[in-house]
Amino acid sequence: MSEIVRNSRIIYAAVPTGFPEPGIHLTYNDSLTIDLENVPLNGGLLIKTVALSIDPYMRTIMLGADIDGEKYLLDQPILGYGIGIVLRSEISDIRPGQYVHVDALGNSAVIPLARVTLTRQPEHAEYSVASVSAGVRVMKRSTSLPWSVYVGAAGMAGQTAFYGWREHAPAKKGSTLYVSTGAGAVGSMVIQLAKRDGMRVIASAGTQEKIDFLKEIGADVAFNYKETSVRELLAKQGPVDIYWDNVGGDTLDAALENMSVGGAIIICGYSTNAGSAPASSLMKMVYKDVHMVGFGFNTLEHKYLDEFYATIPPKLESGELKFREEVFRSLDKVPEALLRVLTGKNRGKAVVVLSDG
Amino acid sequence: MSEIVRNSRIIYAAVPTGFPEPGIHLTYNDSLTIDLENVPLNGGLLIKTVALSIDPYMRTIMLGADIDGEKYLLDQPILGYGIGIVLRSEISDIRPGQYVHVDALGNSAVIPLARVTLTRQPEHAEYSVASVSAGVRVMKRSTSLPWSVYVGAAGMAGQTAFYGWREHAPAKKGSTLYVSTGAGAVGSMVIQLAKRDGMRVIASAGTQEKIDFLKEIGADVAFNYKETSVRELLAKQGPVDIYWDNVGGDTLDAALENMSVGGAIIICGYSTNAGSAPASSLMKMVYKDVHMVGFGFNTLEHKYLDEFYATIPPKLESGELKFREEVFRSLDKVPEALLRVLTGKNRGKAVVVLSDG
Numbered sequence: 001m002s003e004i005v006r007n008s009r010i011i012y013a014a015v016p017t018g019f020p021e022p023g024i025h026l027t028y029n030d031s032l033t034i035d036l037e038n039v040p041l042n043g044g045l046l047i048k049t050v051a052l053s054i055d056p057y058m059r060t061i062m063l064g065a066d067i068d069g070e071k072y073l074l075d076q077p078i079l080g081y082g083i084g085i086v087l088r089s090e091i092s093d094i095r096p097g098q099y100v101h102v103d104a105l106g107n108s109a110v111i112p113l114a115r116v117t118l119t120r121q122p123e124h125a126e127y128s129v130a131s132v133s134a135g136v137r138v139m140k141r142s143t144s145l146p147w148s149v150y151v152g153a154a155g156m157a158g159q160t161a162f163y164g165w166r167e168h169a170p171a172k173k174g175s176t177l178y179v180s181t182g183a184g185a186v187g188s189m190v191i192q193l194a195k196r197d198g199m200r201v202i203a204s205a206g207t208q209e210k211i212d213f214l215k216e217i218g219a220d221v222a223f224n225y226k227e228t229s230v231r232e233l234l235a236k237q238g239p240v241d242i243y244w245d246n247v248g249g250d251t252l253d254a255a256l257e258n259m260s261v262g263g264a265i266i267i268c269g270y271s272t273n274a275g276s277a278p279a280s281s282l283m284k285m286v287y288k289d290v291h292m293v294g295f296g297f298n299t300l301e302h303k304y305l306d307e308f309y310a311t312i313p314p315k316l317e318s319g320e321l322k323f324r325e326e327v328f329r330s331l332d333k334v335p336e337a338l339l340r341v342l343t344g345k346n347r348g349k350a351v352v353v354l355s356d357g
Numbered sequence: 358m359s360e361i362v363r364n365s366r367i368i369y370a371a372v373p374t375g376f377p378e379p380g381i382h383l384t385y386n387d388s389l390t391i392d393l394e395n396v397p398l399n400g401g402l403l404i405k406t407v408a409l410s411i412d413p414y415m416r417t418i419m420l421g422a423d424i425d426g427e428k429y430l431l432d433q434p435i436l437g438y439g440i441g442i443v444l445r446s447e448i449s450d451i452r453p454g455q456y457v458h459v460d461a462l463g464n465s466a467v468i469p470l471a472r473v474t475l476t477r478q479p480e481h482a483e484y485s486v487a488s489v490s491a492g493v494r495v496m497k498r499s500t501s502l503p504w505s506v507y508v509g510a511a512g513m514a515g516q517t518a519f520y521g522w523r524e525h526a527p528a529k530k531g532s533t534l535y536v537s538t539g540a541g542a543v544g545s546m547v548i549q550l551a552k553r554d555g556m557r558v559i560a561s562a563g564t565q566e567k568i569d570f571l572k573e574i575g576a577d578v579a580f581n582y583k584e585t586s587v588r589e590l591l592a593k594q595g596p597v598d599i600y601w602d603n604v605g606g607d608t609l610d611a612a613l614e615n616m617s618v619g620g621a622i623i624i625c626g627y628s629t630n631a632g633s634a635p636a637s638s639l640m641k642m643v644y645k646d647v648h649m650v651g652f653g654f655n656t657l658e659h660k661y662l663d664e665f666y667a668t669i670p671p672k673l674e675s676g677e678l679k680f681r682e683e684v685f686r687s688l689d690k691v692p693e694a695l696l697r698v699l700t701g702k703n704r705g706k707a708v709v710v711l712s713d714g
Binding site for chain 2: 060248252261267268269270277278279280282283284285286287288289290291292293294295296299
């Protein structure tokens with residue numbers, strides 16, 4: 001018996017020098033099939049992809065950066081964070097029909113719900129077989145939110161904001177936060193967490209629509225960095241007690257020049273420039289006793305994951321916390337979705353949804 | 358009655374673009390006199406300079422950097438850290454004949470021994486009148502070390518190393534420290550503190566003589582950064598658990614690329630490049646959960662000053678802690694001494710001594 005179906009994939013076709021172009025660096029390939037009944041699982045899972053998260057770090061990996069040893073292989077599918085439904089399982093704790101969140105980065109610290117490590121998964125493909133060393137988590141959906149949200153505001157992006165804020169932000173009522181890329185999936189969650197802590201929030205973005213969203217979620221000062229000098233605005237509206245840095249480079253320098261004594265800078269990843277823009281004002285850290293911390297959400301998951309799922313999805317469902325998403329409805333949209341994210345054109349967390357689960 | 362004497366000074370004559378050249382950007386001027394009996398003190402002190410510390414930050418100020426608002430005024434004497442003997446006093450706690458350490462940076466947090474704030478002092482002059490807002494500390498010399506050491510290994514440089522190490526270094530036995538400018542006044546103290554904590558130490562410097570000194574004070578791996586790639590050496594000898602960064606720029610990038618997960622980077626100031634060399638690898642902080650902290654020694658003085666004076670000078674006197682100094686014996690040597698420091702030619706902590714006290 002066999003059930004042979006198409007298994008479309010997004011292929012890493014060429015190394016980009018700038019932005020990855022759809023059809024050139026990332027291509028859609030529907031030439032392969034998969035035998036759902038007989039494909040060997042080697043002790044793992046067969047997963048049907050439900051939703052895939054589209055994130056800036058994917059370009060960083062395409063450019064060859066070493067992120068915990070993670071690489072995309074040329075002519076092979078790219079990898080990412082996503083949610084899928086289990087079709088077959090050779091893992092005792094996981095049953096067909098369950099939904100799983102899969103961590104492409106292969107960090108076994110991220111699997112508190114199902115203590116299993118699988119291969120780097122899920123591929124950006126309709127179906128994938130997970131075998132060794134990635135993190136798989138059986139999802140218990142406690143809200144009516146669609147799965148897309150569970151790879152966005154209730155997924156890696158929201159978790160990054162929540163974990164980083166809980167662990168690293170010395171939030172004080174009345175003190176000032178500045179967030180660059182404030183309308184992004186991480187930035188917008190950070191802003192709302194800061195407002196809940198009574199902070200004054202300065203936030204920047206690159207379009208009027210995003211500025212409007214910044215105001216809607218409570219930013220006290222929202223500005224367009226393409227029209228207003230970050231340096232001049234912070235000199236006027238600062239000093240900055242906490243800077244959540246999503247871009248680096250000259251924006252980081254501008255913040256460093258306007259930090260308060262003892263201020264904190266938090267970096268969870270850079271949105272558009274692959275982190276290559278240099279910063280020249282680190283000496284300001286000495287004059288102002290500033291500290292700067294980088295973190296990956298996965299190393300904090302063991303501390304905050306349960307708290308996150310218990311508190312954040314219900315607030316997203318009730319509207320107490322706001323989020324925006326830009327949902328694409330077929331796998332072939334992955335390259336376009338990523339390019340929109342990297343060029344700042346996306347109107348919310350980019351997610352590619354293959355089925356409503 | 359009056360006692361009129363020469364009061365030579367070092368003048369900030371022009372803003373340098375690169376290194377400050379003796380006779381051009383810093384000039385020696387012996388045209389003024391001072392009336393030691395009658396010069397008005399305005400509630401302050403008349404101090405005869407004993408020893409002046411020559412430090413890299415002085416160039417940073419000359420280049421116009423804003424360090425807590427500190428500036429040198431053109432055609433006026435430069436300022437610095439130093440020790441002087443009190444000739445006259447209008448401050449009740451301070452008597453003629455006492456030796457005082459004076460903090461040019463005007464931070465009132467640094468005066469635990471005499472609760473007095475005076476003006477930015479001492480000038481690089483034979484005599485100076487201190488009036489409001491700098492830190493003055495009456496010195497109790499408990500060792501036979503000359504005063505020069507109390508502006509070096511037992512002064513601001515040693516204190517910077519000690520305070521920063523105590524406050525910010527997550528030292529663990531067997532873990533690895535990398536120190537750039539390891540043979541400098543700060544770096545060499547950091548190395549010895551790390552060895553006392555059982556760490557493995559990698560250190561770099563720019564001459565064979567300095568490499569020899571690094572080995573003498575216990576560095577496990579000592580290398581010449583002009584001959585050996587920092588990046589390649591750290592890739593082989595790392596990963597680095599703590600990087601004490603004295604230079605920034607590409608060396609910082611090389612360290613960032615070779616940090617261990619959860620590593621720490623400590624910045625107390627940059628030795629030769631005024632902190633302007635850009636760093637491009639801050640994203641590594643995210644992948645490796647690295648934190649970076651800048652600090653000025655003056656904000657930590659209240660916590661560690663007493664401990665410092667109780668423990669460090671006796672160990673310097675006994676030879677348990679080693680130090681090197683390059684002593685100049687007249688005020689007109691200040692410009693040359695500073696240039697030697699900035700070009701890495703000094704063979705120890707640069708100090709200008711005007712009298713043996």
